[in-house]
Amino acid sequence: xxxxxxxxxxxxxxxxxxxxxxxxxxxxxxxxxxxxxxxxxxxxxxxxxxxxxxxxxxxxxxxxxxxxxxxxxxxxxxxxxxxxxxxxxxxxxxxxxxxxxxxxxxxxxxxxxxxxxxxxxxxxxxxxxxxxxxxxxxxxxxxxxxxxxxxxxxxxxxxxxxxxxxxxxxxxxxxxxxxxxxxxxxxxxxxxxxxxxxxxxxxxxxxxxxxxxxxxxxxxxxxxxxxxxxxxxxxxxxxxxxxxxxxxxxxxxxxxxxxxxxxxxxxxxxxxxxxxxxxxxxxxxxxxxxxxxxxxxxxxxxxxxxxxxxxxxxxxxxxxxxxxxxxxxxxxxxxxxxxxxxxxxxxxxxxxxxxxxxxxxxxxxxxxxxxxxxxxxxxxxxxxxxxxxxxxxxxxxxxxxxxxxxxxxxxxxxxxxxxxxxxxx
Numbered sequence: 001x002x003x004x005x006x007x008x009x010x011x012x013x014x015x016x017x018x019x020x021x022x023x024x025x026x027x028x029x030x031x032x033x034x035x036x037x038x039x040x041x042x043x044x045x046x047x048x049x050x051x052x053x054x055x056x057x058x059x060x061x062x063x064x065x066x067x068x069x070x071x072x073x074x075x076x077x078x079x080x081x082x083x084x085x086x087x088x089x090x091x092x093x094x095x096x097x098x099x100x101x102x103x104x105x106x107x108x109x110x111x112x113x114x115x116x117x118x119x120x121x122x123x124x125x126x127x128x129x130x131x132x133x134x135x136x137x138x139x140x141x142x143x144x145x146x147x148x149x150x151x152x153x154x155x156x157x158x159x160x161x162x163x164x165x166x167x168x169x170x171x172x173x174x175x176x177x178x179x180x181x182x183x184x185x186x187x188x189x190x191x192x193x194x195x196x197x198x199x200x201x202x203x204x205x206x207x208x209x210x211x212x213x214x215x216x217x218x219x220x221x222x223x224x225x226x227x228x229x230x231x232x233x234x235x236x237x238x239x240x241x242x243x244x245x246x247x248x249x250x251x252x253x254x255x256x257x258x259x260x261x262x263x264x265x266x267x268x269x270x271x272x273x274x275x276x277x278x279x280x281x282x283x284x285x286x287x288x289x290x291x292x293x294x295x296x297x298x299x300x301x302x303x304x305x306x307x308x309x310x311x312x313x314x315x316x317x318x319x320x321x322x323x324x325x326x327x328x329x330x331x332x333x334x335x336x337x338x339x340x341x342x343x344x345x346x347x348x349x350x351x352x353x354x355x356x357x358x359x360x361x362x363x364x365x366x367x368x369x370x371x372x373x374x375x376x377x378x379x380x381x382x383x384x385x386x387x388x389x390x391x392x393x394x395x396x397x398x399x400x401x402x403x404x405x406x407x408x409x410x411x412x413x414x415x416x417x418x419x420x421x422x423x424x425x
Contacts, residue, residue, distance in 0.1 A: 049133040053234045059216040061209040078194035079182040083210040099211035146201035158242035184401040189377035190301030194401045256395040263371035270355035273338045290384040291323045297344045302379045304399035310348040323352035328360040
């Protein structure tokens, strides 16, 4: 009996040891299996993402990942535009894409061939937005199968409704091909850039994302040529309505912001990222046509303006032209300002001077540029003649998404510069 009992005890102990070893082996192999599977993952391809901006409200967007300099690089797709996002960094089962243009980042977990994650600030402040992505779906908005009730392409007078009762006038530009819809909304402050979506019966859905905040518009067209809808966001919705009008137009952008009585120019002395003070009275700017851009790295329309003015300056600087970018940034500590302006400079190959003037607030603009009256929008472009006097102030910016509005601006801008260069002192 004693021998049998001892044998049983030894057998039980051996069984427990074997079971413990198997359990330990499973625990160690589990994460390794996940990591091994993720290590075989490649982000290369076309993706459909979905933001959950608030309960029950999803905003779709499309992006692609391609090899660039032998590394994966993400670009956002909106209508005809492919907008640079950032490098795709993979570590184990995670992907990180730093969207330096807007100081944001996409942080994903790899789940088989799908992604789940958040859009957040790089410094982790603020509230992140949840999102997911997969590459089995190539569409943007899911279609119900309804045939569009009509072709709603054209130009529309638009009125955005505000809670204080002050409506904002705008122009809606839409192009429909089948049930595919692209367009933009043009305001005096600038345009909503490239929007893409669908027409579903009489309803329309449009979205856009380039790394800042997702944009989402939805509404419906009526038989009488009118439309109604809303901009949907996490902070609240903005309703709008409008009617088709081939002559829809905005006020003259050069007659909205102006100088105060008694002023002929703007006086300032503002630092660049190295602390060097820059002023219009500097020798570098004397007897030259100078373009001041009131801008910010956080501003999508300012991004469009920089993508135009930086190469334009490189081509025209030898004609007696200078540019100063006057920046208003969300943070003013030296490390952040240096980082933001350096990224902006490198992205657009900016060769002109950049100075920092304050935060993006109208009171800050008024304090740093006291001669300016009725400042409305970032960006605002101020053209100085060879005598050092303000020749023109252009409010807002109509980017490439606006089509003819953009080409008209470029033509008008070049004509104004040519005239000022040819004018004798």
